Amino acid sequence: MTQPNCWGVRSQIFALLTVFVFAFNTLAQTAAGTATATISDAEKSISAEITIESIKSATATLSAPDMEGRGTMQPGGEKAANWIADRFKALGLKPLGDKGSYLQKVDFKEIAPTEMAFSIGDQQLKHGSDFAFIPMNNGNKEVSGEMVFVSYGIVAKSINRDDLAGLDLQGKVVVMLEGPPAGIPKADWDKQDAGQIFLQGVMLKGASAIVFIGHGREEHGPDESISYLSRRQIVLPDEKGYPEYVPPIMYVGSKAAETLFAKSGTTLKDALASSELPGFKPVKLNQKAKITAKYKVTKGTSPNVVGYIEGSDPKLKEEAVLFSAHYDAYGIDNGKIYPGAADNALGTAEMIAVAESFVKSGLKPKRSMIFLAVTGEEYGLYGSKYWSKKPTWDIKKVAANLNLDGIGSEVYGPVKTMVGYGAEHSTLGAIMDDVARSMSITTIPDPFPSEKIFYRSDHYSFVERGVPALMLMGAPAGAKEVWIKRIKDWEKTGDYHQPGDTIKDDWAWEGAETVAEIMGIMGWRVSESAAMPSWLPTSRFAKFERGNTKEIPEEK
Secondary structure (H helix, E strand, C coil), rough: CCCCCCCCHHHHHHHHHHCCCCCCCCHHHHHCCCCCCCCCHHHHHHHCCCHHHHHHHHHEEEEEEEEHHCCCHHHHHHHHHHHHHHHHHCCEEEEHHHCCCCCEEEEEEEEEEEEEEEEECCEEEEEEEEEEEEECCCCCEEEEEEECCCCCCCEHHHHHCCCCCCCCCCCCCCEECCCCCCCCCHHHHHCCCCCHHHHHHEEEHHHHHEEEEEECCCCCCHHHHHHHCCCCCEECCCCCCCCCCCCCCEEHHHHHHHHCCCCCCCCCHHHHHHHHHCCCCCEEEEEEEEEEEEEEEECCCCCCEEEEEEECCCCHHEEEEEEECCCCCEEEECEEEECHHHHHHHHHHHHHHHHHCCCCCCCCCCECCCCCECCCCCHHHHHHHHHHCCCCHHHHHHHEEEEECCCCCCCCCEEEEEEEEECCCCHHHHHHHHHHHHHHCEEEECCCCCCCEEEEHHHHHHHHHCCCEEEEEEECCCCCCHHHHHHHHHHHHHCCCCCCCCCCCCHHHHHHHHHHHHHHHHHHHHCCCCCCCECCCCCCCCCCCCCCCCCCCCCC
């Protein structure tokens, strides 16, 4: 799953430079929950052919050291793609990539840091631990200037506050906080694009650089951001950087932030406290900063992997059920391997197990079944966006997308809880509810609404093209607060997007098996239905048909 962006660092960054609430039809779900759900003989055979051994073996292979973290535009990623292609071929899937192959090449551009420096007086901070830049992709930067602290940079007559009062910011290195201030709801702050507006205000006043430090209330603070931002970045080759006038923007960690205030006459703690008061006054830090940010840009490719099982119905076989999972992780970066076992070798292995089950069961689905393992998800859903815009199957005839991506919550124990991201938008939600009930599994709404997970994995690339889509997440029985805490702990202090994301001895593989079974049975039901899934009238996507090319703004 994309970065937090933990699930949100990347999304936070782009929100600064450019709260949604889902409405769930509770009554409809309650009514549906009283119905009797059953599994057909065909669906039983699908479940029977999905095995723990298959999922465990594929997960181990994809997250092994020789796959080198399956990095986009890296040899390990290419090796993983070829391995998946070989599995598709061995299963008898037909190729659906470029020129009769299983691979669809996607062009990329890598932006890797080469010289990163931030000095305060004669003291050098360390890139990757003390600080990191938001990759600007707008040329190399070398700037310097006196530092000044402006709190949140708020200029708002409505609340009688001006954090920039009396300041000439031309050529200054501006130190500031990400909002909202204490006492202002984040939903209100985000709805008004306040962070973007105040950041732009600082830029327009001529700041030579902007340094963000933490106030301690962030869900994902500067130290977490630094871990991601110090790595190489992957973008599409035609993706332009920010305008030249945008200055270097960086994060400084909690320990290094104290250094910024060493000669200011106030402590970091006191400065943060004053930032929450209406009468805040800017603080001159009485130190000069020198900043260098240089990058190497390299072009290359990385493939999606795609194969299909042809449908058996003379007419319906022109339509297809699309299964997806991203196979990429962070590869090798700064000398470290990021294995990405839970995110998302596990999801890819589950999807492969679904393909295997259709083949081994001998079932002949009416609609065709497409299996798509995408690249570049961790950097911006690039692989799925590419396939959705340059599909190797008529996008208007893609019946639905079922996607797997997560952090391994399905291996916390036997799966007894399911979340379907997007369930409230289309008839896929009712299908998932019915399948889950038949397996004595409870479905619940999105437990992380503020994380905007619906927008942050590959299924959303297909939603944007008007295709009903669902991302499946499994979790164990019991109070959701328990496993939610485990997820949150893993995001903040565990192995999420880190070298420690490896297979663990305590993984409950039967949970992964259950998730694959639900995916497979749902796909079968979509295949056999007389009509393709559709958007619910209550969904904001109901007005978008398959093949949509209009931009769909993210809901706030």
